[in-house]
Amino acid sequence: NAGVTQTPKFRVLKTGQSMTLLxxxxxxxxxxxxxxxxxxxxxxxxxxxVGEGTTAKGEVPDGYNVSRLKKQxxxxxxxxxxxxxxxxxxxxxxxxxxxxxxxxFGPGTRLTVL
Amino acid sequence: xxxxxxxxxxxTVSEGASLELRCNYSYGATPYLFWYVQSxxxxxxxxxxxxxxxxxxxxxxxxxxxxxxxxxxxxxxxPSVHWSDAAEYFCAAAPRSYSGGGADGLTFGKGxxxxxxx
Numbered sequence: 001n002a003g004v005t006q007t008p009k010f011r012v013l014k015t016g017q018s019m020t021l022l023x024x025x026x027x028x029x030x031x032x033x034x035x036x037x038x039x040x041x042x043x044x045x046x047x048x049x050v051g052e053g054t055t056a057k058g059e060v061p062d063g064y065n066v067s068r069l070k071k072q073x074x075x076x077x078x079x080x081x082x083x084x085x086x087x088x089x090x091x092x093x094x095x096x097x098x099x100x101x102x103x104x105f106g107p108g109t110r111l112t113v114l
Numbered sequence: 115x116x117x118x119x120x121x122x123x124x125x126t127v128s129e130g131a132s133l134e135l136r137c138n139y140s141y142g143a144t145p146y147l148f149w150y151v152q153s154x155x156x157x158x159x160x161x162x163x164x165x166x167x168x169x170x171x172x173x174x175x176x177x178x179x180x181x182x183x184x185x186x187x188x189x190x191x192x193p194s195v196h197w198s199d200a201a202e203y204f205c206a207a208a209p210r211s212y213s214g215g216g217a218d219g220l221t222f223g224k225g226x227x228x229x230x231x232x
Contacts, residue, residue, distance in 0.1 A: 004157075033219055040123075042204060042222035043158075058219055090157060103220065105150075105157035 002026055004106035006091050012112045013081045021076040021109050023091030031094045032074035033058075033103065034066060036087040043090060049074055081113045116141045118207050120223035127195050128231045135190040135226050137205030145207040147188040148220065149179055152202040161203075164188060175199070200230045 007022040023032065030051050035043040045058030049068040063085060065077045074093075078085060088110050092103040119138045127133050139145060146165055150158040162173025169181040179190045188205060205223040 035219075040224055042118075042224040043206075043220070044222070045219035048219055092158075102160050102163065105159070107157045 006106040023074045025093040029093035033092045034076045035090045118223040126229040133192045137188045148206040150204045
């Protein structure tokens with residue numbers, strides 16, 4: 001039982017490049033979330049999913065897209081990376097709706113956009 | 115707008131001393147409340163959570179938190195800290211019902227960085 005895993009752990013992009021961050025969970029959780037963490041800002045919700053095939057916008061969705069084609073995977077895409085997207089990205093999952101259940105976090109992906 | 119405030123950015127405590135980390139929330143109705151800990155280079159780990167009932171909540175690693183509705187607070191405490199407690203601590207809150215909007219996830223405070231002096 002690996003819990004929540006994230007790929008890659010580190011990445012450096014140039015402005016305008018695209019990439020996809022992969023989050024996978026093996027706990028059969030319905031709900032999955034993408035957060036970004038910036039110094040002095042705490043974590044902010046980017047997008048979330050309440051089940052396979054569904055996605056919804058969080059607090060800071062601009063510049064990101066997501067997909068949940070399989071229950072266990074939640075992908076975060078950056079179509080045209082900008083320096084403002086330099087951050088640490090965390091994926092999380094929960095069995096019940098996040099407000100009422102523990103969210104389990106992955107180890108994070110550190111992204112630098114030059 | 116809903117918010118979570120952690121007034122202390124940094125706190126330094128001597129090993130063996132007691133600890134209290136402050137957290138205040140602003141929500142229309144009492145939210146679910148959480149404390150998470152993040153060790154350097156790691157993801158977040160849940161310490162404890164408050165849903166309802168007893169206002170004193172026990173968590174892992176010897177931590178506890180007290181919910182005070184009148185003060186909109188959920189402060190984290192530990193009677194005697196260990197050097198391994200040095201980390202970033204996040205208070206978080208979430209609304210009790212799903213409305214389908216962007217405010218449905220966890221709202222985090224900005225964190226308190228705990229430093230342990232030998």
